[in-house]
Ligand SMILES: Nc1ncnc2c1ncn2[C@@H]1O[C@H](COP(=O)(O)OP(=O)(O)OP(=O)(O)O)[C@@H](O)[C@H]1O
């Protein structure tokens with residue numbers, strides 16, 4: 001295989017004082033160097049930041065879509081579970097559970113499941129993200145900076161709260177349906 | 191005063207009269223069997239007495255309270271406080287052990303008390319199987335757990351819909367012996383059955399046909415010392 005000759009570019013950034021005329025600095029450097037050239041890179045950086053904000057917009061939409069989708073899936077799952085467990089809840093009603101208690105049992109169960117799911121999900125994400133930061137950086141070809149620890153913790157906490165909230169909300173409908181289950185259907189089912 | 195009194199009770203589904211103008215009385219401490227062909231309205235009657243359903247017409251007095259007029263919530267309370275239920279199919283919560291199944295009943299009544307629940311299992315001869323799941327128990331054993339669950343809160347009235355329908359001779363006798371004990375302790379028992387032997391254990395048999403009381407038979411040979 002023939003190796004391609006690569007053209008390497010190095011850059012030296014120059015920090016200027018606030019309010020300084022960049023053009024002047026530029027030509028001053030230009031006047032003092034021969035082989036290297038001084039270029040104003042403001043536009044270059046703006047380009048990168050523009051494309052990055054495009055990426056982050058897409059990511060935002062992806063996140064919204066995933067949340068909505070998971071909410072819908074949760075609704076369906078809880079609905080199916082509710083049908084599956086009709087008999088069990090009718091039995092509990094027979095044993096003297098009030099409708100209010102039964103409803104709260106369903107909602108609490110959903111909340112606990114969501115909490116567990118949230119914790120597992122966040123742990124998995126952490127497991128994938130942190131050890132592979134370098135890898136992600138390499139494959140993106142962009143600097144990939146992990147946010148500061150408080151920010152990460154806050155995000156994790158918010159995600160957890162969101163998960164529990166979504167799970168609980170998705171279970172409301174099923175809880176209402178289940179609490180109205182007819183206790184007599186256990187006997188009639190014979 | 192009778193513990194239970196049905197006054198001209200009818201339950202109508204569309205144009206089918208599952209119960210048709212039924213009037214019966216059951217005294218406190220009495221042991222009554224209900225017999226009758228399939229579809230004669232036995233389970234319908236049990237559902238109404240057990241506060242799981244309301245009659246279309248008529249009054250149902252339980253301890254002097256007309257339960258046909260009560261709210262859903264009040265009915266739940268009455269069922270929990272006064273009635274123990276046993277079914278033909280052994281309805282247990284599948285992911286709870288035998289002792290936990292008994293404790294569920296305590297939980298909504300008063301306070302779960304494992305020792306008391308174990309004693310109830312002891313009464314039905316299943317103390318050493320307390321930690322087994324329903325799937326690890328035979329049908330007869332499951333039914334005995336259900337009996338333990340029904341009697342744990344000391345209900346005034348035990349309603350059993352074909353409690354021995356799925357049991358072999360040995361388990362049937364265990365359940366009947368438990369009924370005899372409960373009767374001696376003063377519990378009122380209403381037992382739906384197809385089995386003449388089970389009916390003969392009771393003091394009186396009410397026979398339903400086409401939703402009506404066809405006849406009542408007093409058991410002259412009844413003894414339960
Ligand atoms: N929810 C319902 N809707 C319509 N019809 C019903 C309903 N429940 C019971 N029935 C009808 O009422 C009649 C009496 O039913 P029930 O279950 O009381 O009979 P049963 O005496 O318990 O019979 P089995 O010995 O077979 O258990 C039957 O004809 C049944 O089809």
Ligand SMILES: [Mg+2]
Pocket residue numbers: 190232233234351
């Ligand atoms: Mg029946």
